[in-house]
Structures are given as structure tokens and as C-alpha cells.
Amino acid sequence: MLGEPLETVGLTSAGVAGDRRLALLHRGTGRVASAKDPRRWRGLLTLRASGGTPETVRIDLPDGRRLRPVDPDADAVLSRLLGQPVTLVDTAPPGAVLDRARPDEVLAAGVTAPVTVDVSPLATAAAAGTFVDFAPVHLVTTSTMDAIGAATPGGVEVRRYRPNLVLATSGTGFVENDWVGRDVHLGSEVVLRVLARTPRCAVPTLAHGTLPRAVEALRVPARLNRVAPLPELAAQPCVGAYAQVVRAGRVSVGDRVEVR
Secondary structure, three states, rough: OOOOOOOOEEOOOOOEEOOOOOEEEEOOOEEEOOOOOHHHHHHHHHHEEEEOOOOOEEEEEOOEOOOOOOOOOHHHHHHHOOOOOEEEOOOOOOEEEEEEOOOHHHHHHHHOOOOOOEEOOOOOOOOOOOOOOOOOOOEEEEHHHHHHHHHOOOOOOHHOOOOOEOOOOOOOHHHHHHHHHOOEEEEEEEEEEEEEEOOOOHHHOOOOOOEEEOOOOHHHHHHHOEOOOOOOOOEEEEEEEEEEEEEEEEEEEEOOOOEE
């Protein structure tokens, strides 16, 4: 779903407090619902989640209503909105997977067209039972966003790429490409280790709340930064980086960042 901007937040080995602590499971397939398969699940990006724990989460619906996961009709309401039978859960089932439509095919055919969908495992670099795509933290730099924005008519919104952390950097271009294997120190407490560049799916191109569909959000990175997320993988459009939490703590807007 859509997220929320925060001025300060805690990070643990599971990632940002409150991030992806709940998910929707399709009752027929048992797979995690994700807008990476936009034909079926793009409606998730009309919903906004806020709050830090399963007990305090609120889901804002397109019609202005607010839903709580503990509401007895929560599953029924979300199933009607999404047109799919879903259940809210707070623990990923063993071997949890989601469907990921091939982004080049989505660009060519559109979000409503049937395209090739690959099954993608969750949390391969995170603790079992969590709902992160790969690793607990996703970061992006202002240098990267500036590079994409300069090549995009009308610019681009960072929230399309759904980062946990936006880091202000002075370099030019996709600077986090060179951070794989390095540590990022945030403020006086938190240390992250960068694991991989972040390959992009079709999600940045989709409507996000009031933001309209924007195919350039993927086409521009595909032209400017088609690189291998890891050495053993094929080159893909990448924006940002995935990281693990080496040392937990709190981070706040304005904290100093140092890459070592």
C-alpha cells in the first residue's frame, strides 16, 4: 500500500519499525498481494497505511473511510475493494512468494494486459516470516533522483520508488551503485550494509494515490542505469540499493550520513 513520511524512526534487524509488518494473502493461491503484478493488484496503491504496529495500523480507503486490521469486516472490505479474496496477516507463511510481472512487457502492453508473471520469493536476505521484497531496508539517494528527474519531462516523485530512506548526496548520477559491500553510518547509532542495487519492477510507473501513471519512471532508469543488481545477475533497470541493518537504533531527518 502507500506509506507515510516520518521525521524519525527506529531500525532493527527486521528493518524500519512498522514497515511491511502486515500483508494481504490471496486466499486462493496463498501468495502475497503486491502491485508488482499490476493487472491484479494495482488497486493496493489506492490504499494508504499508517501506524507502527499491527494494533495501531490504520488503512485509509479511497472513499475517505478508515479501516483497522482488527475490524471484524476488514478482510471483506479489502476483498471487495481489490476484487480478490484476501486475508490480512502479520506473519509470512513458509516459502512466501509473490507474483512479479515482467516490467518490459507491462510497459509495452499496459497495466490491464495479460503478461508473463514470474513467481518471486520474499525476504531472501531477511528473517523468515517477514514481508520485505529482498532485504530489510531500501534506500535511494538524491543524486539518483536528480539524474532521473533531469531526464524526465516534468520531473519525478521519489515516492514512486518506495524507499525507506532518502539520503542527500553531493555526487552525480547513480552513486549508490558503488556502495555494494560497504557500510552506511546514519547518525550516531545506525549502521547499514549495502547488499545489492535495487532492480525495478513496474510499480514506479503505476498511479500512486493522486500521482498519475508515469511510464518514464521506469523507461528513464532503463536507459540510464541498466546494471546488474549483483554480479551473478543479468543487467536490469536499477534505482536505489538494498541493505541489512548491522547496528540498530533510531534515525531522524537531518542525521549525518557516512559511507565507509
